[in-house]
Amino acid sequence: MRKAAFDQNHASFRSLNQQMWQIPLISMTLTGGLWFGVSRAEDFFLFQIALLLLAAAGNGALFIILLRVRFVMEQYLKWLETNYPAGFVSARGTQWYSRSYLVRSLFQAMLVLAAVLSLILMGATAWTRWEEVSGIMPDDPALAYYESHARSLADGYETLSLESAHPALLTLITDTFGDRPLTVLDVGAGTGRDASWFASHGHRIVAVEPSPAMQEIGKRLHPDPKIEWRFDSLPGLSKIRSSGEKYDLIVLSAVWMHVKPDDRVQALRTLRSLLRPDGRIYLTLRIGPPEPVRGIYRVSVDALEDLLGPIGLKASKIDEQEDLLGRSNIKWIAMTIFNP
Secondary structure (H helix, E strand, O other), X not given: OHHHHHHHHHHHHHHHHHHHHHXXXXXXXXXXXXXXXXXXXXXXXXXXXXXXXXXXXXXXXXXXXXXHHHHHHHHHHHHHHHHOOOOOOOOOOOOHHHOXXXXXXXXXXXXXXXXXXXHHXXXXXXXXXXXXXXXXXXXXXXXXXXXXXXXXXXXXXHOOOHHHHOHHHHHHHHHHHOOOOOEEEEEOOOOOHHHHHHHHOOOEEEEEOOOHHHHHHHHHHOOOOOEEEEOOOOOOOHHHHHOOOOEEEEEEOOOHHHOOHHHHHHHHHHHHHHEEEEEEEEEEEEEOOOEHHHOEOOOOHHHHHHHHHHHOOEEEEEEEEEOOOOOOOOEEEEEEEEOO
């Protein structure tokens, strides 16, 4: 009977010992996998928070499991010491590196560190995103939509080149400015597709994008250091205006329909204040039904021209296109706005 009890306890102890040594491997796999998931989910803020919270909770649970496993192992050791004192080998040391529970303590410290770092990253992620979003287009449905659908929207944008999306813009640049390098402001830069084109053609480009998710995708898809990314938005563009810089060309591609009707006069005054005397504004109008959930308001050529006169600007229609994404109820009109 004593032999059977010894064999059973010995087998149980070995199993628990193996499990204890597997806990750090489980922790590293869990934490590394979840942190990698966070790095790949740039435009899913709540998913990032959930993954980091799961990493912290998982390491906390492993900490408790380790305590329990080591406690049970200690009971087996005490049983062995009591019942087989002649065969019991004590491993109690006097140096810091040979003391009892050293391995358990090191494992626990690693688990605590992983949990604490996950919580710190979760807090930093939440704070950074709050800092980026707060004060920029507050309560704006367009911003909320771009934040929630950044990846799918980016896939659609990147299927088109600037040349196919804006042929009239290229003609405008050639006819107005020739080959000289320009200082360009891209308002609502999205994924940076157009900004990347300007940077690759020797122009200085400032890309304004109020959506953190879109801007993160843009920096990843177009990691050109010559693209100067900024967080700002119409109608004020306060951060851009504070620099005092003027621009040869200001681009608003698929942006004007997101500007609230009551904010459009202020937006045009802002754009005029940023434009050099011989500069041009390139603006596209989405002619189609409004979509309140996406922050899309109705626009028209006549409505735009009515606003420009009192401000001292003029506009000219330079192109009209069907929707390149295949939406039959939408077409696009390209306008150039300039000082008379």
